[in-house]
Amino acid sequence: MSTGLNDNELISRVLKGDQQAYAGLVSRYQNYVFTLTLRFTKNREDAEEVSQDIFIKAYRSLADFRGASKFSTWLYTIVNTTCITFLRKKRIEVHSLDNEKVFEVADSVDSGMRANMVEQKSRVAMVNNAIEMLNPDDAEVLTLFYKGEQSLEEIAMILGIEANTAKVRLHRARTRLKDKMEKHFAEEVKDLN
Amino acid sequence: MWDYIDGISSPVERTVIDQLIQTDLEWKSKYSELLEVQQLLQSSELEAPSMRFTKNVMEEIAKLQIAPATRNYINKRIIWGIGAFFITLIIGFLVYGFGQIDWTAQGDSKLPVDLTNVDFSKVDYSKMFNNNLVNGFMMLNVILGLFLLDRYLANKRKKFHEEA
Numbered sequence: 001m002s003t004g005l006n007d008n009e010l011i012s013r014v015l016k017g018d019q020q021a022y023a024g025l026v027s028r029y030q031n032y033v034f035t036l037t038l039r040f041t042k043n044r045e046d047a048e049e050v051s052q053d054i055f056i057k058a059y060r061s062l063a064d065f066r067g068a069s070k071f072s073t074w075l076y077t078i079v080n081t082t083c084i085t086f087l088r089k090k091r092i093e094v095h096s097l098d099n100e101k102v103f104e105v106a107d108s109v110d111s112g113m114r115a116n117m118v119e120q121k122s123r124v125a126m127v128n129n130a131i132e133m134l135n136p137d138d139a140e141v142l143t144l145f146y147k148g149e150q151s152l153e154e155i156a157m158i159l160g161i162e163a164n165t166a167k168v169r170l171h172r173a174r175t176r177l178k179d180k181m182e183k184h185f186a187e188e189v190k191d192l193n
Numbered sequence: 194m195w196d197y198i199d200g201i202s203s204p205v206e207r208t209v210i211d212q213l214i215q216t217d218l219e220w221k222s223k224y225s226e227l228l229e230v231q232q233l234l235q236s237s238e239l240e241a242p243s244m245r246f247t248k249n250v251m252e253e254i255a256k257l258q259i260a261p262a263t264r265n266y267i268n269k270r271i272i273w274g275i276g277a278f279f280i281t282l283i284i285g286f287l288v289y290g291f292g293q294i295d296w297t298a299q300g301d302s303k304l305p306v307d308l309t310n311v312d313f314s315k316v317d318y319s320k321m322f323n324n325n326l327v328n329g330f331m332m333l334n335v336i337l338g339l340f341l342l343d344r345y346l347a348n349k350r351k352k353f354h355e356e357a
Contacts, residue, residue, distance in 0.1 A: 015259065022254060026247045031239040038240050048242050055250045056257070063262035127237040146234045152201075171195050178230045 007071040026055050032148055039139035040083035054082050073154045080158055130180045138173035145170055198231050276341050283334045
């Protein structure tokens with residue numbers, strides 16, 4: 001089995017023809033990739049399809065990975081471009097930090113999420129639901145920073161922006177998340193305190 | 194405040210914020226709020242795809258081959274050759290353009306070896322790049338030259354950041 005090997009060792013094996021070693025990379029990163037993709041697609045079926053596409057693209061381009069960055073950073077770059085292409089195809093409006101429509105859509109699913117919250121009543125569910133209500137750009141940067149184990153410099157590389165811009169985006173995303181939680185989950189936040 | 198919570202603020206900022214949190218109630222309350230958001234974010238969980246996900250990916254890639262590395266089929270010498278070609282063209286056109294200027298139009302028959310003596314307001318520039326086709330081509334070259342310069346500077350900056 002190849003599970004004990006690090007990313008670079010697995011990649012080296014795959015490049016030498018051991019295709020099964022790629023399963024180690026897929027199982028290691030599938031949750032990260034799926035979560036990030038879900039931030040964009042907002043539904044599990046599309047997220048699964050896009051995530052699969054991402055791993056296939058990564059496999060095809062594996063020879064281009066030079067090891068200058070972490071494999072995860074390289075992989076998330078593919079996630080970012082693939083998800084943006086997906087959204088363009090779906091003609092979903094994204095990007096603008098002040099995009100009212102995104103917030104309206106998010107607000108419209110709020111009632112369902114709230115019902116779910118009453119059942120779950122957990123911190124984790126509340127945060128995940130609040131993140132889902134954010135626009136994809138904000139949700140992506142938060143997921144990369146808190147769950148994807150990426151530094152601001154690495155996030156900047158993934159998104160193709162300056163590190164300072166990444167920092168500003170992260171700060172804005174956290175502020176928006178805080179606003180969402182205060183607006184939609186005020187009681188739950190109180191209960192948690 | 195976020196920099197302080199992330200642990201990336203400077204020692205001076207850290208000291209100032211430490212003092213403010215201890216002495217100012219408003220700062221203390223804001224700090225508690227943001228810290229709560231931070232802790233909530235850290236407690237968020239990753240979503241998992243279906244159980245068959247890895248198997249599905251492996252079935253798909255079984256039919257595929259890894260594409261050869263881009264760097265193997267893009268020769269750097271060719272890229273630099275193209276760059277050199279356009280730079281030579283730009284220089285050639287500039288030399289040609291300046292060669293067309295009538296430096297003697299100001300009345301002095303001597304060539305302007307000493308440019309400080311030339312009255313530029315009287316120099317005849319009318320023959321310089323008076324062909325639309327040449328001008329268009331020049332413009333294209335200048336744009337390509339600037340694009341090349343931008344790529345060069347971007348690479349330098351990237352290398353600098355990597356080294357840092």
